[in-house]
Amino acid sequence: MKTRLLAGAAGLAAACLAVASPASAQEIPDSITISGSATLVTDYRFRGVSMTDKEMAVQGGIDVSHESGFYIGTWASNLSGWGTFGGSNMELDIYGGFATEIASGLNLDVGLTWYMFPGGLDTTDFAEPYVKVSSDIGPANILVGVAYAPKQEALGTWYNSAASVAYDNPGDKGDNLYIWTDASVGVPNTGLTVKGHIGFSDGNPGLGPWGTSPAPTGKYVDWMLGADYALGPLTLGVAYIDTDLSKSETAYLQPNFSSSKNGSSIAGSTVVFSLSAGF
Numbered sequence: 522m523k524t525r526l527l528a529g530a531a532g533l534a535a536a537c538l539a540v541a542s543p544a545s546a547q548e549i550p551d552s553i554t555i556s557g558s559a560t561l562v563t564d565y566r567f568r569g570v571s572m573t574d575k576e577m578a579v580q581g582g583i584d585v586s587h588e589s590g591f592y593i594g595t596w597a598s599n600l601s602g603w604g605t606f607g608g609s610n611m612e613l614d615i616y617g618g619f620a621t622e623i624a625s626g627l628n629l630d631v632g633l634t635w636y637m638f639p640g641g642l643d644t645t646d647f648a649e650p651y652v653k654v655s656s657d658i659g660p661a662n663i664l665v666g667v668a669y670a671p672k673q674e675a676l677g678t679w680y681n682s683a684a685s686v687a688y689d690n691p692g693d694k695g696d697n698l699y700i701w702t703d704a705s706v707g708v709p710n711t712g713l714t715v716k717g718h719i720g721f722s723d724g725n726p727g728l729g730p731w732g733t734s735p736a737p738t739g740k741y742v743d744w745m746l747g748a749d750y751a752l753g754p755l756t757l758g759v760a761y762i763d764t765d766l767s768k769s770e771t772a773y774l775q776p777n778f779s780s781s782k783n784g785s786s787i788a789g790s791t792v793v794f795s796l797s798a799g800f
Contacts, residue, residue: 574603
């Protein structure tokens with residue numbers, strides 16, 4: 522989900538896409554690398570919470586990086602249910618940053634993501650700077666990240682309760698902190714990679730300008746265990762995802778914080794399958 526000089530970032534992204542078109546592909550400097558991906562998932566889970574009403578999502582993104590370490594990119598997904606912020610029911614992220622090796626085998630990535638929901642309320646878009654440090658430890662790659670979104674209207678508490686029919690505190694601003702660790706291990710002589718993730722959210726309790734939040738209930742933990750299998754340009758993935766959000770903790774967010782089909786939790790345990798292709 523992703524600000525900073527949005528007009529400039531969008532313009533640069535458009536220029537990069539133009540450079541990436543087949544007619545001008547031969548003009549791409551050696552110092553620039555363009556990559557992208559397209560993914561089909563059985564459920565879009567953002568920090569453990571379904572943003573597609575526990576249904577499938579089509580996602581895609583493109584990244585443009587320079588040999589200096591600077592990069593910019595964009596990513597998008599369809600939305601439904603709790604993840605719907607109005608408009609086209611779509612999430613469009615624009616991000617940019619700088620990645621470099623700060624010591625032998627130790628990598629630093631500093632950037633900012635602007636989360637947008639085209640056609641929806643302007644107050645639901647928000648910026649989230651991040652810092653990530655990663656390194657290989659034996660056969661494993663370990664990443665530790667911190668994302669902190671400073672006070673913004675999208676993260677404020679606009680309602681005193683989910684039962685409110687009108688804004689109680691319009692214009693309220695709040696912040697959001699997310700800390701996480703990712704780990705992955707490639708199995709030698711195979712296309713198999715085993716991966717894991719754990720994250721902690723601390724922010725808006727789900728009472729923002731559109732009723733949703735990147736940290737429903739204010740504080741919670743999410744985790745994932747999974748595996749990817751590379752098969753040529755395709756990658757098959759499977760992941761078990763869960764959170765520590767209970768029905769009693771999220772009761773005040775109902776009925777929004779549940780499946781529109783059967784009322785089940787959209788933050789409960791699930792297995793997500795994915796198929797992605799990269800270039």
